[in-house]
Amino acid sequence: MSNLADTPRDPRSLNADEAERLLTGWGHKSYRVTQLLGWLYKKRADSIDAMSDLPQGLRDQLADEFSLRPLELAREQSSRDGTVKFLWRLPDGELIESVLIPASIGRDGSQSNRRTLCVSSQVGCAYGCTFCASGLMGYKRNLAASEIVDQVLAVERWRLAKGVDSHRPEPLVNNIVMMGMGEPLANYDNLIRALEIFNSPWGLNIGARKITVSTSGLAPQIRRLAETPQQYHLAISLHGATDAVRDKIMPVNRKYPLEELISACEAYQQAKGRMIWVEYILIDGVNTGPEQVEALSCLAKRLQCKVNLIPYNPVDGIELKRPSDETVARFRDGLHHLGVRVTVRTEKGTDIDAACGQLRLKSEKKPAPSQALGQAG
Ligand code: SF4
Numbered sequence: 001m002s003n004l005a006d007t008p009r010d011p012r013s014l015n016a017d018e019a020e021r022l023l024t025g026w027g028h029k030s031y032r033v034t035q036l037l038g039w040l041y042k043k044r045a046d047s048i049d050a051m052s053d054l055p056q057g058l059r060d061q062l063a064d065e066f067s068l069r070p071l072e073l074a075r076e077q078s079s080r081d082g083t084v085k086f087l088w089r090l091p092d093g094e095l096i097e098s099v100l101i102p103a104s105i106g107r108d109g110s111q112s113n114r115r116t117l118c119v120s121s122q123v124g125c126a127y128g129c130t131f132c133a134s135g136l137m138g139y140k141r142n143l144a145a146s147e148i149v150d151q152v153l154a155v156e157r158w159r160l161a162k163g164v165d166s167h168r169p170e171p172l173v174n175n176i177v178m179m180g181m182g183e184p185l186a187n188y189d190n191l192i193r194a195l196e197i198f199n200s201p202w203g204l205n206i207g208a209r210k211i212t213v214s215t216s217g218l219a220p221q222i223r224r225l226a227e228t229p230q231q232y233h234l235a236i237s238l239h240g241a242t243d244a245v246r247d248k249i250m251p252v253n254r255k256y257p258l259e260e261l262i263s264a265c266e267a268y269q270q271a272k273g274r275m276i277w278v279e280y281i282l283i284d285g286v287n288t289g290p291e292q293v294e295a296l297s298c299l300a301k302r303l304q305c306k307v308n309l310i311p312y313n314p315v316d317g318i319e320l321k322r323p324s325d326e327t328v329a330r331f332r333d334g335l336h337h338l339g340v341r342v343t344v345r346t347e348k349g350t351d352i353d354a355a356c357g358q359l360r361l362k363s364e365k366k367p368a369p370s371q372a373l374g375q376a377g
Helices: 016-025 031-042 056-065 133-137 145-162 184-199 219-226 243-249 258-272 290-303 325-337 358-365
Strands: 072-078 084-089 095-102 115-118 122-124 139-142 175-178 211-215 233-237 277-282 306-311 342-344
Touching (some): 016 031, 115 145, 139 184, 145 184, 184 211, 184 219, 258 290
Parallel strands (some): 211 233, 277 306, 306 342
Antiparallel strands (some): 084 095, 122 139
16 A cells, blocks of 8 residues: 655645645745635646646745646546546556546436536445446545546646647536545545645635535445535435345445435434435346335435436446346336336446546556557547
8 A cells, every 4th residue: 555644735625724734834925825826726736846826835845845746647538428438547656546527418318508517536445336336446546536536637738738629618517426436435534634625715615505425325434424514416326125135245235235325314314405316227037026116215205315227337346247237227117117216327438437436447467558548549
């Protein structure tokens, strides 16, 4: 496991209060704080030296304590539907993924200008869900808040370098889902700090309602998140509607069984007054039976939530199968018949390794990335 403790901090983990305390403590005027935050989060500087309107003395002080370590693009895959998958190399050589999903149709079927980035929170994952490429790799480490934030900044730098959507004055990414590699709520403190930077006017200024935290079911952390003032959206990766099925495919359920998870979700809903989304990956012969339809409808009604069905995207090295279109339709219609609001996710990036963790998994298996790049742009 890599040790980042000895390396200088990346300043893109600073929030406004900390930047204020730091700079005024060094004897600088408050307006320098606004300038610094502007360089970090609006102008997306890739070095302290690039912050040209900060006095040299302040830049030297910053350079003594901090180091900007931008993510390096290791690989990129572009889908015919506009989805782009990025493999980033971290300063210690570890690899993580983000996926840019341009949506023309919203979840409710309306036109949408939502441009979503699916963001990773950890290198690998400790939770070992049997269907997941990230789980297959095991856990390596938590991402620092700066490494979570820089996934969005790096996409903006990529866009600038490539001239993507250059007619658009506003940032490319306007919607964030913490649904990439890792369990976000297992990296709680860094997650909350990164969300603050995403959300704040001095940061990336992305509305809390456009930020989704997706969890496999860490009930105590859901209750903690419920106590934050921001209206972040919560999505639950359920994937099984009974403890028997969930225990089999999601080991987290043995620690936080369904009743504990659902009552934490109710607490979240009560605190925020917001609807929760339930994500349900359909895996052939594992969680597609009529008893799951029945149980899922009870949970969905109890939470008054919408259910998003996702046909399984097969992963190399995992012997699980995608169900037939008929099975997906039968499951969806069964829920619908029982009064549940249900959608089947419009698939994105089916011609690339869009399921999270796949691109990294392939890269680790093939030590020569330049050969393995395949369809990458
Ligand atoms: S589904 Fe999520 S929690 Fe489960 S192993 Fe994959 S990344 Fe971890």
